[in-house]
Amino acid sequence: MNGLPYYKAYPRDFLEGTIGMPFDSKCAYRVVLDLIYMQGGQLPDDPRYIAGNLGCSIRKWKSIRSDLIERGKIIVSGEFLTNFRAGKELETLAKLQDKQRENASKSRKNKGLQEPRHSHTESEPESESESKKDSPSSPPRGDDCLVAVSRYNAMAGRAG
Template sequence: MNGLPYYKAYPRDFIEGTIGMPFELKAAYRLILDLIYMQGGNLPDDERYISGLLGCTIRKWKSLRYDLIACGKIKVSGEFLTNERAISELETLRKLSEKQSENRSRPNKNRELQSPPFDHTEPDTDNTLSSVYSAPPQSDFDALQSKLVDAAGGKIQPHAALVVGPIVELTAAGVDLEVDILPVIRSRAAKMARPAGSWAYFIPAIREAYERRVAAGRALPPPPKIGQSDDDWARRLRFARKRSGWSHDEWGPAPGEDGCLVPTHLLQPGDGGGWQELKAEPKRSLVA
């Protein structure tokens, strides 16, 4: 089975199962589990590869590897490292995927299922994932990751960009990707001095923007009528810089504001600072 860019985790099981382990070993174990799931259950036992991803020396990884094996957290299977629970979970998902493929030609009788709320938590159990999780197609994850990385404009660590689970949880709870998530990431990324270590960094701001929209009773806006290409935004930015102004009604939140729609890579330092509100977008003035 192919690896997963996202999998269901059980925080309480992990915390209880690592009681007594030093922090450094817990952190290594968490990352190794991620890598095992991403590799479909079998992580190549390559010390240079793994130490590079963990950001430690080969010597340090050898020590961590020995301790994790001694604790029974991971085991060696030929040329691979694996984890018994990961193998069980991945096998369950494989069977579930096959079952879903068989059912695709049948009428859908589960139209009333609802997504979990923000505060949904995992049950304290060792039950498999079959009753709570259905893995979306890989193409959906690839498209989502592409949009997120583009919105962040390079302000996300490369390894962290792969783990889109925190964003998937938001969309499953009803948060809109185009309206609530991507604009906030663009806005926050434009102000960041260094890349975020995880998509979870953006979650509080996204939730705040979403809850603010819901509290105000605002429905999802219709698709924007203005052009959304880089050329369109570059033209607006040139005009805005000359006038030191921005049309919120025409173009949405200004640079530096949460929800700004302008692609991050087009922004310059100081964009939005001290800009006044413009009445409209004079078409003749937008000529480059």
């Protein structure tokens, strides 16, 4: 896997996890994490390369490297430096990418949807609201209201 254009950085976790670390170790740790992610989880343990990226001497990098290893921030794995969290994040990302790749290779047909009618002239099925218009429990239409009002007025006139 080649490097990522970005990764999830958890600022609160980073700040809380580096409380008490000297400034140069804390800053170097952030850059080393970036390098680890850029290298797909395994940064070659090359002092010249890392010191060059940090902008410090090889001697200074070796001192910082020892401090980070001692604090458990980076792990030496053979000829590589890695970080536990970076490994987990990259593994999760790889699973997500595999799942997306699998989904992309599947058929893109919508399942469970009815096929559209072939002719737009087919009549629509009667909706529930239309079928209720003819039922006695439905409210009266405009003409029915006029009839009802005139009947009421006639009865009221007879009653006095």
